[in-house]
Amino acid sequence: MKIPVGILGATGSVGQKFIQLLENHPWFEITALGASERSAGKKYPEAVNWFMTGPIPENISSMIVNECKPNLNCKIIFSGLDSSVAGEIESEFARAGYIVVSNSRNHRFDPDVPLLIPEVNPDHLELIKQQNFGKGCIVTNPNCSTIGLVLVLKPLADRFGIEAVNVTTMQALSGAGYPGVASLDIIDNVIPYIGSEEEKMESEPLKILGSLVNGEIVNCDMIISAQCNRVAVLDGHTECVSVKLKSPATEAEIIDAWKSFTAEPQKLDLPTAPLRPVYYYEQNNYPQPKLHRNIDKGMAVHIGRLRKDPILDYKFVVTSHNTIRGAAGGAILNAELMVKKEYIKP
Numbered sequence: 298m299k300i301p302v303g304i305l306g307a308t309g310s311v312g313q314k315f316i317q318l319l320e321n322h323p324w325f326e327i328t329a330l331g332a333s334e335r336s337a338g339k340k341y342p343e344a345v346n347w348f349m350t351g352p353i354p355e356n357i358s359s360m361i362v363n364e365c366k367p368n369l370n371c372k373i374i375f376s377g378l379d380s381s382v383a384g385e386i387e388s389e390f391a392r393a394g395y396i397v398v399s400n401s402r403n404h405r406f407d408p409d410v411p412l413l414i415p416e417v418n419p420d421h422l423e424l425i426k427q428q429n430f431g432k433g434c435i436v437t438n439p440n441c442s443t444i445g446l447v448l449v450l451k452p453l454a455d456r457f458g459i460e461a462v463n464v465t466t467m468q469a470l471s472g473a474g475y476p477g478v479a480s481l482d483i484i485d486n487v488i489p490y491i492g493s494e495e496e497k498m499e500s501e502p503l504k505i506l507g508s509l510v511n512g513e514i515v516n517c518d519m520i521i522s523a524q525c526n527r528v529a530v531l532d533g534h535t536e537c538v539s540v541k542l543k544s545p546a547t548e549a550e551i552i553d554a555w556k557s558f559t560a561e562p563q564k565l566d567l568p569t570a571p572l573r574p575v576y577y578y579e580q581n582n583y584p585q586p587k588l589h590r591n592i593d594k595g596m597a598v599h600i601g602r603l604r605k606d607p608i609l610d611y612k613f614v615v616t617s618h619n620t621i622r623g624a625a626g627g628a629i630l631n632a633e634l635m636v637k638k639e640y641i642k643p
């Protein structure tokens with residue numbers, strides 16, 4: 298029997314991606330949908346402006362959207378709630394015994410809440426044991442740009458150490474939710490501001506790459522400077538990254554660190570894990586969101602253009618799918634890891 302899951306924020310950009318990715322999932326089955334009062338009580342197709350490719354899955358079409366109250370028939374809650382309401386609703390569900398796997402920023406820095414990327418810090422799941430929600434708990438996904446960045450930093454941090462990172466992003470429209478940025482604002486344009494994004498990118502990696510010492514996360518001692526831009530791409534965030542390493546490395550050693558990187562989700566053969574978390578390309582015009590975002594289930598991160606940086610040590614370009622690896626797919630992988638590690642018992 299599959300584990301029943303509910304989607305909160307089921308009508309949004311991330312919620313729709315959850316519904317698409319969970320169709321035919323081998324372990325999880327959607328049994329409940331939640332959204333705002335505007336949508337509650339309606340059949341899902343009447344509540345949603347569906348903009349995924351392909352139709353709404355048949356079993357979902359007949360479901361009624363609920364209010365986000367902790368009386369839903371499911372064990373796991375995947376939350377794609379707007380951050381203006383996510384914090385309290387997610388706590389209520391955890392208190393009521395649900396396993397909450399969230400994409401919102403609200404609980405990311407709670408000291409007892411893991412900010413999880415299964416390939417990077419699976420050991421941080423231990424923090425759950427300190428939570429006071431009874432049978433329930435909260436686990437969070439990092440920000441969508443942070444996930445792509447940290448997945449490529451991790452192999453370098455392990456092998457050479459990282460002192461400093463300078464990153465400039467070109468972020469897709471789906472990252473702004475639905476309806477997102479007005480077309481008149483973004484067509485023929487670049488918007489050099491995404492609210493709170495730079496602060497998230499400069500702080501979240503320090504917790505994720507931090508170490509668990511005596512039940513507490515000790516942040517890693519790296520300094521990050523981020524500049525974030527919205528561009529007219531539908532899906533897939535691209536990031537131009539420069540790094541200063543702690544010990545010297547050749548280009549070949551860096552590429553080898555990326556190409557040979559494999560981690561817990563691959564070893565455990567989790568259903569949503571990419572075969573390889575990181576792909577490196579030699580072509581000097583790669584990676585590109587349109588070409589690479591969907592490779593390996595949309596769960597891999599794509600790197601190219603590694604070269605010397607005259608200010609720091611090296612620079613390169615990264616692309617990853619923001620609503621798959623950076624949100625719904627990442628959250629599903631978190632839950633799969635929790636099942637395999639028996640934090641969630643069927």
Ligand code: NAP
Nearest residue numbers: 306308309310311332333336377379380401472474475624
């Ligand atoms: P979105 O498209 O704006 O969707 C927001 C969802 O929240 C909708 O389902 C909406 O329901 C629901 N909602 C709004 N107000 C509510 C209320 N008062 N009570 C209950 N539900 C309410 O946003 P999104 O892009 O999917 O993002 C969702 C969350 O994930 C955000 O916290 C965002 O920061 C985070 N995130 C997004 C991405 C991305 O790439 N998009 C990546 C990582 C993390 P109605 O339709 O009924 O209003």
